[in-house]
Amino acid sequence: xxxxxxxxxxxxxxxxxxxxxxxxxxxxxxxxxxxxxxxxxxxxxxxxxxxxxxxxxxxxxxxxxxxxxxxxxxxxxxxxxxxxxxxxxxxxxxxxxxxxxxxxxxxxxxxxxxxxxxxxxxxxxxxxxxxxxxxxxxxxxxxxxxxxxxxxxxxxxxxxxxxxxxxxxxxxxxxxxxxxxxxxxxxxxxxxxxxxxxxxxxxxxxxxxxxxxxxxxxxxxxxxxxxxxxxxxxxxxxxxxxxxxxxxxxxxxxxxxxxxxxx
Amino acid sequence: xxxxxxxxxxxxxxxxxxxxxxxxxxxxxxxxxxxxxxxxxxxxxxxxxxxxxxxxxxxxxxxxxxxxxxxxxxxxxxxxxxxxxxxxxxxxxxxxxxxxxxxxxxxxxxxxxxxxxxxxxxxxxxxxxxxxxxxxxxxxxxxxxxxxxxxxxxxxxxxxxxxxxxxxxxxxxxxxxxxxxxxxxxxxxxxxxxxxxxxxxxxxxxxxxxxxxxxxxxxxxxxxxxxxxxxxxxxxxxxxxxxxxxxxxxxxxxxxxxxxxxxxxxxxxxxxxxxxxxxxxxxxxxxxxxxxxxxxxxxxxxxxxxxxxxxxxxxxxxxxxxxxxx
Numbered sequence: 001x002x003x004x005x006x007x008x009x010x011x012x013x014x015x016x017x018x019x020x021x022x023x024x025x026x027x028x029x030x031x032x033x034x035x036x037x038x039x040x041x042x043x044x045x046x047x048x049x050x051x052x053x054x055x056x057x058x059x060x061x062x063x064x065x066x067x068x069x070x071x072x073x074x075x076x077x078x079x080x081x082x083x084x085x086x087x088x089x090x091x092x093x094x095x096x097x098x099x100x101x102x103x104x105x106x107x108x109x110x111x112x113x114x115x116x117x118x119x120x121x122x123x124x125x126x127x128x129x130x131x132x133x134x135x136x137x138x139x140x141x142x143x144x145x146x147x148x149x150x151x152x153x154x155x156x157x158x159x160x161x162x163x164x165x166x167x168x169x170x171x172x173x174x175x176x177x178x179x180x181x182x183x184x185x186x187x188x189x190x191x192x193x194x195x196x197x198x199x200x201x202x203x204x205x206x207x208x209x210x211x212x213x214x215x216x217x218x219x220x221x222x223x224x225x226x227x228x229x230x231x232x233x234x235x236x237x238x239x240x241x242x243x244x245x246x247x248x249x250x251x252x253x254x255x256x257x258x259x260x261x262x263x
Numbered sequence: 264x265x266x267x268x269x270x271x272x273x274x275x276x277x278x279x280x281x282x283x284x285x286x287x288x289x290x291x292x293x294x295x296x297x298x299x300x301x302x303x304x305x306x307x308x309x310x311x312x313x314x315x316x317x318x319x320x321x322x323x324x325x326x327x328x329x330x331x332x333x334x335x336x337x338x339x340x341x342x343x344x345x346x347x348x349x350x351x352x353x354x355x356x357x358x359x360x361x362x363x364x365x366x367x368x369x370x371x372x373x374x375x376x377x378x379x380x381x382x383x384x385x386x387x388x389x390x391x392x393x394x395x396x397x398x399x400x401x402x403x404x405x406x407x408x409x410x411x412x413x414x415x416x417x418x419x420x421x422x423x424x425x426x427x428x429x430x431x432x433x434x435x436x437x438x439x440x441x442x443x444x445x446x447x448x449x450x451x452x453x454x455x456x457x458x459x460x461x462x463x464x465x466x467x468x469x470x471x472x473x474x475x476x477x478x479x480x481x482x483x484x485x486x487x488x489x490x491x492x493x494x495x496x497x498x499x500x501x502x503x504x505x506x507x508x509x510x511x512x513x514x515x516x517x518x519x520x521x522x523x524x525x526x527x528x529x530x531x532x533x534x535x536x537x538x539x540x541x542x543x544x545x546x547x548x549x550x551x552x553x554x555x556x557x558x559x560x561x562x563x564x565x566x567x568x569x570x571x572x573x574x575x576x577x578x579x580x581x582x583x584x585x586x587x588x589x
Contacts, residue, residue, distance in 0.1 A: 006379030014367045093363055095328045097380055098351035256330050256344070259276060260323055 003099055007107040015112050025113035030120045033066050036188055037124055051192035056132045057220055058190060063125030064212035065187035068151025070121035074114040076156040077180075078106055083166035083173050089261035101255055102160070122148075132220060140219055143233065147215035150240035151187075154211055157240070157247035158183055164247070167254035179206075187212040192225055210239040264340060266432055266464045267302035267325065271334035273488075274320050294320040296488030297334065304431070307458045307465045309479035311472070311574065317488040318468040322436050325466070326356050339431055352381060355425030355433040362417065363424050364409045370420045371405045374427060381428035388427055395423040398453050415446030422453060432464045433457070439471050451477050472574060484577060491577060503573050508566040509540045509550045514559040523553035 016022050040062050044055040053061075082105065085091040094104050129144055162176035183206070186194070191203045191213040203209035210232070217224050218233030274295040282288040295317040302308050312318050323329040325338050327347035336343050341350045356363070364373040378388045396402055399419040404412055412420065418438065425433060438454070439447045455478055457463055469475060475482060475496070482499060484492040492499055500506075508529060516535030520528055525545030531538055540550050551563055 003380045003382065006376055010365060010368060010372065010376050013372075014365070017367075090361060092323070092328050092358060092361055095347065096326050096351055096354075096356045096363070098348045099380060100348070258329070260328055 004103060004107055007104070008110060011107065011110050012112060022113060026116040029113050029117045033070055033117050033120045033124070036066050036184075037062060040188065051190040052225055053190045053192070056128070057216070057222075059124070059128035060132050060134075060216045060219060061190060061212040062188050063121075063128035064148055064151060064216060065184060067118070067121035067125040067148045068211055069155050069184040069187075070114070070117040071148075071152045072155035072159060074111065074118045075152070076106060076159045077114065078109050078111055079159050079163040080173070080176065081105075081109065082163040083170055083176075086166050086258065087170050087261075091258060092260055095255075095258075102251060129219070134219055135221055143215055143218055147212075147219075147233075147236050150215075150236040151211045153240035154207065154236075154243050155180070155183070157243035158206075160247040161243075161250050164250045164254040167257045183208050183211075207239045207243060210236045265301040266304050266306075266339060267300065267466070268337040269298050269300040269321075269325075269334070270336075272298045272300075272321070272324060272331050272336055273333040274317070274324060274329060275332045293488055295324070295331075298485070298488070298490055300483065300490070300493070302464060302466065304464055305458075305461045306481060307454075307479045308467065309475035309482045310466055310468045310485070311470075311475060311482065312485040316485045318485065319436055320488075321485070322434055322466070322468060326354060326434055327351070352428060353431050355428070355430035356436075357418075357421050357425045357434070357438050358436045362409065362421065364417070364420055366410050367408055369406045369408055370401070370412070373409060373420070373424060377424055377427050383428050387429065391427050391429060392423065395426060398456060399423060399449060415442050415449070418442060418446065418450060419453075422450065426457075430463065432466065435465065435467045435469075437469055438467065439469065439474055447471070447473075454478055484574065486577070499573055500568050503576060507542045507568060509542060509547055510564045510566060511538045511540070511550070511554055511560060512536065512562040512564075513538065513554075514561050517558050521553040521557055523549050526550045 037059075040055075040058060043050060044058070048054070050058055082091075085094070085105075094101050094108075097104060125148060134140060158180055159176075162172070162179045165172040165175060183202070186202050186208050191199060191209050194202070203213070214224070214228065214233040215236050216233075218230055223230070224232065272295055273293065276292045276294060278290055278292055279287040280290050294315075298317075298321060310318055310321070320329065324331050324336055325343055327343035327350055330344045338350055339353045341353070343350055364370065365376065368376075374388075374392060377383075378385070383391075396405070399422065401419060401423060404416050404420075407416075409417060409420065422438070435454075439450055442450065451474060454465060454467075458465055458478060465478070467474065467479065480495060482492065482494065482496055483490055484499070492502065494502075509526070512533075513536050517538070518535070520531065520535075520538050522528060523540070523545055525543050526540045526549060527543065529539040529541045538554070542550070547563070547565060551560070554560055
């Protein structure tokens with residue numbers, strides 16, 4: 001544990017060495033998340049309902065989605081650098097150190113400037129939950145805490161799993177982005193907006209419905225128009241754990257498959 | 264128990280090669296083709312071979328970076344891939360082309376970080392660092408960010424970084440590549456010193472045979488993924504018939520040079536004023552006495568066999584069957 005703390009400290013020192021630039025980075029990084037919220041607001045400027053949900057209801061999903069994504073991006077998003085490390089063979093250096101490969105990689109360049117995004121995402125969630133007129137019961141309070149955490153684990157697993165592809169196929173960066181960022185956008189709207197095989201694949205095949213849509217239904221006390229029982233909202237942690245297990249297995253296989261490069 | 268034990272170690276890579284406009288063919292390339300090797304504690308082993316012979320691939324399998332396709336590897340009694348993190352505590356790695364240091368931090372900070380990563384007691388760390396600072400002259404650039412170091416300075420930093428946790432085995436992949444003469448000397452001197460202490464095992468791949476001649480009592484030559492020589496440098500010379508030469512400078516050309524028994528005439532240079540004999544069974548004295556009777560000797564010198572020549576000849580020996588698609 002001390003070893004990981006030391007890595008993190010070094011990271012903080014080198015990133016905050018230039019204070020003004022770090023502050024600007026912090027501000028600039030809020031931008032992307034603000035955009036998610038603004039997009040939803042704009043859509044509701046021209047329609048009163050979206051997929052059968054009101055603005056206040058949809059904002060709960062936006063809050064769940066953006067808080068989970070922003071925190072996962074802060075903690076795990078850094079794994080996007082993996083294809084570069086694999087291509088250049090710099091991943092060698094990670095493998096000859098006496099620490100787990102994944103934690104090392106994540107801490108080696110933890111993007112502290114993304115902290116602002118996480119804070120903003122959580123802020124959106126709190127405001128949305130406060131204004132949605134939720135009938136608070138102890139169970140719903142618990143879900144409001146557990147669901148975003150499960151979302152963080154879920155998005156984190158998606159980040160890891162998609163990055164792992166680069167062990168086999170080095171130019172996989174765009175594919176990874178389309179799943180991770182696509183997933184974030186997907187979870188910002190009620191699943192009912194989407195249709196057909198696309199909905200089936202993203203919502204239930206990959207499991208994105210359990211990040212925001214299903215928990216939001218339980219929080220809002222609404223039945224699922226698509227017919228899933230209420231307990232589906234509580235399945236979020238289980239889905240996240242399954243995703244994490246799969247991602248970990250993919251990672252281990254990927255590392256074994258690492259080919260390095262010629263000297 | 265040997266520090267390093269390799270039994271039939273193999274590594275194959277599948278590569279896709281273009282075959283026609285759209286078709287791609289899978290082809291298996293064998294980088295390491297069954298290597299058996301024992302290295303004892305405290306040995307200094309030179310591991311050489313031409314480009315693409317499988318040197319780096321072997322080293323990567325020994326350090327847990329690559330998993331072998333077949334065969335067994337044990338380093339310090341551990342399986343490199345399965346016991347990777349435990350093995351990392353016992354080995355040091357210097358990959359000439361890849362830095363282990365933190366690019367943006369001063370060298371001293373990297374060392375301090377490594378102390379935490381390897382959980383080294385502060386006193387041991389301080390003692391080892393002091394020794395490296397003295398032997399490698401680090402003090403002048405200890406507070407400089409790594410990205411601003413010259414290659415020679417960085418390499419001295421890398422060596423220190425690899426040794427701060429007191430590894431039992433030190434793997435060096437091309438440690439002197441690209442260094443200037445002074446830095447090369449510093450690195451070699453340091454490694455020689457380390458080797459003399461006798462408890463660190465050194466495995467060194469290099470293209471610079473001077474590294475080997477200076478440091479390694481044992482030499483393993485690999486080509487096409489197989490060991491083609493394992494033994495001392497002297498044994499290599501003996502096996503490949505490299506001999507010492509006697510060069511005799513004469514005052515005047517000699518039309519018919521003498522042919523002493525056991526030392527055939529190798530070549531005639533400078534219009535017959537320089538004769539070069541190969542020492543086979545005869546000694547220098549026999550050659551000199553044979554010449555002294557018929558010519559006025561100006562100078563006699565002995566040329567030691569050049570390891571570079573031997574190795575070059577070794578590499579030129581015909582390759583085994585070219586790799587066929589599997």
